[in-house]
Amino acid sequence: MLGAATSCRIPTVVKGFYNAGVPFVAGARIVKLRRITVVIASCFTAISPALAEHTLHTPEVSVWEKMPQPLPSLTGSGLAADAIARMRAHTSDTASILEALPGISLYRAGGVSSLPVIRGLGDDRLRIKVDGMDLISACANHMNPPLSYIDPAHVASIRAIAGVTPVSQGGDSIGGTIIVESAPPEFSEHPGELLMKGLASTFYRSNNHARGINLSALIANEQVSLRYTGSMVEANNYKAGGNFKPAGQAAAGRGWLSGREVGSTAFKAENHAMALGLRHENHLVELKLGVQNIPYQNFPNQRMDMTDNDSEQVNLRYTGLYDWGTLQANVYHENTRHSMNFGDDKQFWYMDAPGMPMETRGKNTGFKVQGDIVVSERDLVRVGSELQRYRLDDYWPASGSGMMMGPGTFQNINNGERDRLAVFGEWEARWNQSWLSQFGVRHEHVRTNAGRVQGYNTMGGMMGYGDPNNPLTIPGAFNAADRSETDHNIDLTALARYTPNAQQVYEAGYAMKTRSPNLYERYTWSTNNTMVMNMNNWYGDGNGYVGNLNLDPEVAHTLSIAANWHDAAQEKWALKATPYFTYINDYIDAVACNEVGKTCPLRPDGFVNLSLDNQRARIYGIDVSGQLSLLSASEFGNLGLRGLVSYTRGKNLTSGEDLYRIIPLNMRLALDHRLGAWQNTLELKLVDSKDRVQDVRQELKTAGYGLLNVYSSYQWKQVRFDVGIENLLDKYYDDPMGGAYLGQGATMGTGVLYGTAVPGMGRSINTSLTVTF
Numbered sequence: 001m002l003g004a005a006t007s008c009r010i011p012t013v014v015k016g017f018y019n020a021g022v023p024f025v026a027g028a029r030i031v032k033l034r035r036i037t038v039v040i041a042s043c044f045t046a047i048s049p050a051l052a053e054h055t056l057h058t059p060e061v062s063v064w065e066k067m068p069q070p071l072p073s074l075t076g077s078g079l080a081a082d083a084i085a086r087m088r089a090h091t092s093d094t095a096s097i098l099e100a101l102p103g104i105s106l107y108r109a110g111g112v113s114s115l116p117v118i119r120g121l122g123d124d125r126l127r128i129k130v131d132g133m134d135l136i137s138a139c140a141n142h143m144n145p146p147l148s149y150i151d152p153a154h155v156a157s158i159r160a161i162a163g164v165t166p167v168s169q170g171g172d173s174i175g176g177t178i179i180v181e182s183a184p185p186e187f188s189e190h191p192g193e194l195l196m197k198g199l200a201s202t203f204y205r206s207n208n209h210a211r212g213i214n215l216s217a218l219i220a221n222e223q224v225s226l227r228y229t230g231s232m233v234e235a236n237n238y239k240a241g242g243n244f245k246p247a248g249q250a251a252a253g254r255g256w257l258s259g260r261e262v263g264s265t266a267f268k269a270e271n272h273a274m275a276l277g278l279r280h281e282n283h284l285v286e287l288k289l290g291v292q293n294i295p296y297q298n299f300p301n302q303r304m305d306m307t308d309n310d311s312e313q314v315n316l317r318y319t320g321l322y323d324w325g326t327l328q329a330n331v332y333h334e335n336t337r338h339s340m341n342f343g344d345d346k347q348f349w350y351m352d353a354p355g356m357p358m359e360t361r362g363k364n365t366g367f368k369v370q371g372d373i374v375v376s377e378r379d380l381v382r383v384g385s386e387l388q389r390y391r392l393d394d395y396w397p398a399s400g401s402g403m404m405m406g407p408g409t410f411q412n413i414n415n416g417e418r419d420r421l422a423v424f425g426e427w428e429a430r431w432n433q434s435w436l437s438q439f440g441v442r443h444e445h446v447r448t449n450a451g452r453v454q455g456y457n458t459m460g461g462m463m464g465y466g467d468p469n470n471p472l473t474i475p476g477a478f479n480a481a482d483r484s485e486t487d488h489n490i491d492l493t494a495l496a497r498y499t500p501n502a503q504q505v506y507e508a509g510y511a512m513k514t515r516s517p518n519l520y521e522r523y524t525w526s527t528n529n530t531m532v533m534n535m536n537n538w539y540g541d542g543n544g545y546v547g548n549l550n551l552d553p554e555v556a557h558t559l560s561i562a563a564n565w566h567d568a569a570q571e572k573w574a575l576k577a578t579p580y581f582t583y584i585n586d587y588i589d590a591v592a593c594n595e596v597g598k599t600c601p602l603r604p605d606g607f608v609n610l611s612l613d614n615q616r617a618r619i620y621g622i623d624v625s626g627q628l629s630l631l632s633a634s635e636f637g638n639l640g641l642r643g644l645v646s647y648t649r650g651k652n653l654t655s656g657e658d659l660y661r662i663i664p665l666n667m668r669l670a671l672d673h674r675l676g677a678w679q680n681t682l683e684l685k686l687v688d689s690k691d692r693v694q695d696v697r698q699e700l701k702t703a704g705y706g707l708l709n710v711y712s713s714y715q716w717k718q719v720r721f722d723v724g725i726e727n728l729l730d731k732y733y734d735d736p737m738g739g740a741y742l743g744q745g746a747t748m749g750t751g752v753l754y755g756t757a758v759p760g761m762g763r764s765i766n767t768s769l770t771v772t773f
């Protein structure tokens with residue numbers, strides 16, 4: 001099936017209704033059915049109608065076939081449930097699942113905290129929605145990004161829009177959008193019958209001895225559904241591949257911790273959630289409570305480790321079907337307590353100071369309402385509003401008797417505030433069988449502010465941080481400045497799709513998108529010493545950073561074109577090419593401190609201290625993907641070939657330098673075999689050498705590499721067994737997106753020297769057993 005690598009995010013309520021077999025096909029409801037179908041179609045599916053039928057098991061096939069796929073379909077991509085199930089056996093990092101999609105790469109960080117990048121734009125430049133919530137990294141190192149709050153075991157659907165994101169799905173971002181949903185509520189299909197089901201799985205991965213369990217249990221009748229999900233994972237440090245000794249390691253005069261063990265890569269995480277679903281006629285309400293605890297997650301490319309992350313989430317969602325269309329609303333609150341210090345592999349004692357405790361508190365409250373209004377057979381209008389209230393405190397308690405970290409508390413960000421209020425409107429029109437268009441406009445009001453600050457002490461001199469009331473000192477100047485900023489941001493999108501016949505589809509679009517600076521970019525203030533600057537680093541490059549109060553929002557102009565050619569039945573072959581071009585005004589990039597009037601300390605360890613400024617940037621590239629069926633329904637089963645090539649080039653036009661962390665030319669080639677309940681994949685991943693690096697950050701060059709992975713799974717009644725070997729040849733490689741290695745030693749002082757990249761994982765044999773009941 002050519003559409004197998006894609007899936008659709010079906011609005012929860014629609015899926016719930018279909019599961020319950022609500023008879024929308026009854027004659028009197030034909031009109032309503034059409035409307036609902038339009039809404040179903042509005043889930044931005046990239047799938048063929050044939051697969052849609054398959055996914056929903058609906059009897060309303062004919063209506064599905066008549067409806068066009070909504071925009072954008074070609075630049076969005078998702079993973080089929082089966083592909084997600086397979087990935088669960090091999091990773092506990094939800095972002096890693098996305099790597100299989102065109103145009104997506106990862107900034108590697110901790111074991112469950114990778115940051116996805118879409119076409120060269122990552123981290124806060126993407127809109128990432130987890131069950132409709134806009135989560136925010138509450139950490140100066142972005143150790144707890146949105147996808148770290150959901151375990152892969154609980155991901156029911158994951159999808160990325162790489163090109164022109166519709167304004168209803170975007171906001172406060174200049175890159176694409178990632179939408180992750182856990183399982184929607186399920187209800188019993190027969191009156192008086194209780195639906196009970198569950199899943200238990202366990203896994204083991206040899207390289208880092210990662211082990212864990214995942215559980216889910218559901219009990220439901222026709223109106224009420226209650227689901228528990230839980231997951232636990234614990235992993236040791238991983239080992240790099242064994243057949244090559246890294247040049248950077250030798251130059252730095254250090255070996256790995258022991259053998260090929262990569263320091264600060266161990267982690268442990270636990271997630272639990274309870275979801276209550278209520279259904280009444282055309283209305284669905286879901287209340288979800290989630291808790292997360294990460295007792296430790298170490299970071300090989302940060303000077304600190306996560307020593308605790310506690311989060312509670314409350315999420316209330318409503319979906320209703322009305323005569324005019326659908327109404328969706330959600331309100332959520334998330335509370336994070338994040339602690340950092342040095343983990344096992346980093347030096348803990350500095351004189352009499354027990355490490356460097358750092359605390360972050362984030363409070364995030366949001367609301368979104370959206371109506372999808374069916375105006376006519378041709379026109380669908382989406383209108384909505386979104387608001388978010390975010391509070392952040394980042395403070396570092398005193399440590400030891402020295403003046404470097406005492407005797408008071410260092411306020412990194414005090415009473416940080418970031419509030420968003422947005423309204424949007426979108427119009428989708430189907431002009432005829434061949435043409436579909438979509439226009440959107442969004443206004444977003446982003447207000448940020450931060451309170452007065454002080455350093456560990458208020459003394460003058462070399463060791464002192466300065467009197468916060470004296471505007472001539474570093475904290476004093478920050479306190480005297482006007483820190484409240486209000487940005488009025490406009491997003492615009494225009495998209496069209498042309499389907500001349502059953503063998504080809506073309507899409508083209510333009511978007512203007514805006515992102516306001518985050519609190520760390522705007523409000524980190526201290527240039528007192530390198531130690532403090534080192535702690536503010538959400539880039540993984542080992543440098544020190546200080547924010548800039550004068551930063552303006554980034555505004556990106558993106559042109560994206562997509563073409564899809566395939567056989568008429570969409571069964572034998574398909575080829576998709578999506579070139580893109582983005583020009584970004586006021587792109588926030590690293591600059592030397594003196595360029596923004598700051599004086600930063602010089603440092604002897606080879607790293608640099610930097611600030612941020614608005615620059616101009618340009619990113620262009622192309623993603624090409626294709627599929628070919630080699631054997632179908634033969635006695636040997638089905639055999640197919642999948643391929644994906646991505647090229648991205650990013651340049652800072654102000655400095656003339658290459659942009660930081662752009663993945664080199666890369667390719668994936670996979671041979672898939674399926675025979676009954678048995679599935680096998682042989683995958684080759686090739687990544688070119690990284691020669692284009694950003695000099696101002698002293699980004700490291702990395703050599704090209706190739707990895708071979710094999711995956712196999714077998715389903716026997718209610719038991720599923722997965723086994724795979726990743727990096728089969730145990731190849732050593734430096735991860736071009738892994739940042740600078742800081743995983744061991746005295747990371748606060750000069751105990752770690754510049755020049756070592758973080759290596760990727762060596763060979764790992766992964767197994768997983770899943771039982772459903």
Ligand SMILES: [Cu+2]
Nearest residue numbers: 139141143340
């Ligand atoms: Cu942190």
